[in-house]
Amino acid sequence: MNSKRPVNLDFRTIKLPLPAYTSIIHRISGVILFVAIAFLLYGLDLSLESESGFNSLKQLMQGFFAKLIVWGIVSALLYHLVAGIKHLLMDIGIGEEKESGILGAKITIVVSAILIIIAGIVIW
Amino acid sequence: MLVSIYRYNPDVDSVPYMQDIQVEIPAGKDLMVLDVLGLVKEQDATLAYRRSCREGVCGSDGLNMNGTNGLACITPLSAVVTNDKLVLRPLPGLPVVRDLVVDMAQFYKQYEKIKPYLQNDTPPPAIERLQSPADREKLDGLYECILCACCSTACPSFWWNPDKFVGPSGLLQAYRFLVDSRDTYTEERLSDLDDPFSVFRCRGIMNCVSVCPKGLNPTRAIGHIRNMLLSSGT
Numbered sequence: 001m002n003s004k005r006p007v008n009l010d011f012r013t014i015k016l017p018l019p020a021y022t023s024i025i026h027r028i029s030g031v032i033l034f035v036a037i038a039f040l041l042y043g044l045d046l047s048l049e050s051e052s053g054f055n056s057l058k059q060l061m062q063g064f065f066a067k068l069i070v071w072g073i074v075s076a077l078l079y080h081l082v083a084g085i086k087h088l089l090m091d092i093g094i095g096e097e098k099e100s101g102i103l104g105a106k107i108t109i110v111v112s113a114i115l116i117i118i119a120g121i122v123i124w
Numbered sequence: 125m126l127v128s129i130y131r132y133n134p135d136v137d138s139v140p141y142m143q144d145i146q147v148e149i150p151a152g153k154d155l156m157v158l159d160v161l162g163l164v165k166e167q168d169a170t171l172a173y174r175r176s177c178r179e180g181v182c183g184s185d186g187l188n189m190n191g192t193n194g195l196a197c198i199t200p201l202s203a204v205v206t207n208d209k210l211v212l213r214p215l216p217g218l219p220v221v222r223d224l225v226v227d228m229a230q231f232y233k234q235y236e237k238i239k240p241y242l243q244n245d246t247p248p249p250a251i252e253r254l255q256s257p258a259d260r261e262k263l264d265g266l267y268e269c270i271l272c273a274c275c276s277t278a279c280p281s282f283w284w285n286p287d288k289f290v291g292p293s294g295l296l297q298a299y300r301f302l303v304d305s306r307d308t309y310t311e312e313r314l315s316d317l318d319d320p321f322s323v324f325r326c327r328g329i330m331n332c333v334s335v336c337p338k339g340l341n342p343t344r345a346i347g348h349i350r351n352m353l354l355s356s357g358t
């Protein structure tokens with residue numbers, strides 16, 4: 001007899017509701033921000049070091065890929081911020097029902113998408 | 125209709141597998157998933173699953189049906205079946221004893237932890253402990269839980285920490301006794317829950333609310349517990 005019991009936890013078979021996806025993205029955007037802070041601090045350090053450091057960073061930031069990365073980091077920040085505000089509202093009892101939870105998730109996605117597009121326009 | 129069922133017999137199988145069975149559904153009828161399991165069992169008597177009351181009261185037949193947890197007896201095919209296919213798997217995250225039967229020990233242990241009974245240190249009155257209608261009303265939406273485990277096994281926080289996080293079902297019950305006017309152990313109950321895992325592993329994902337077959341709301345109950353913990357400052 002097989003004494004080690006299997007566990008059914010195959011994510012391809014589990015259907016998650018929308019609020020679960022917004023929660024996962026919230027977590028992922030947090031990890032991205034955590035990692036990105038190291039690079040941003042390095043950039044800040046470089047810019048404060050000397051005038052030539054500031055100029056070389058400024059030069060670097062003009063590149064397409066640099067802008068793309070900055071946009072990515074800002075996007076993670078904006079999503080994390082919007083989802084975080086939704087969490088604060090839930091803490092005071094708003095959006096804790098089944099329907100309002102789904103509505104909250106939809107609003108989170110729409111608002112952050114709009115902010116991310118605006119951020120893209122500002123960066124370019 | 126094609127029914128795909130998670131099969132595992134510890135005496136024979138080293139790993140679980142999916143068994144596909146064609147089931148004839150009587151025309152013009154919207155059967156419950158539990159009825160379909162009955163039809164499958166007529167074809168293959170070795171299939172194991174739990175069931176008892178067949179009307180959503182006992183909480184025995186919690187299953188994962190086409191990816192969503194629920195009670196097989198009160199879930200009509202029209203609510204879950206897509207493309208004429210039904211996939212039945214045991215509740216996620218709990219060890220599988222056989223086929224669709226899971227070992228609920230971990231789940232019950234969390235229930236036991238919250239001391240699911242009235243505790244009162246005042247002398248018992250001659251007849252019974254009275255409660256005002258207003259206080260009784262506070263238990264609505266809490267006492268109806270049938271411990272089917274659909275919510276806790278839909279919760280990622282419970283999947284990762286089934287031993288330390290009490291889980292949505294246990295916490296709903298915890299709040300049921302915290303808010304009961306006849307229970308005098310509120311402070312003790314709160315201090316039992318006051319650690320980084322028991323309550324605070326809840327990330328507000330709300331999978332519990334979306335699957336509860338009784339329409340209850342563990343997320344809101346957990347929010348109330350957090351507020352009680354905050355204001356008591358234990």
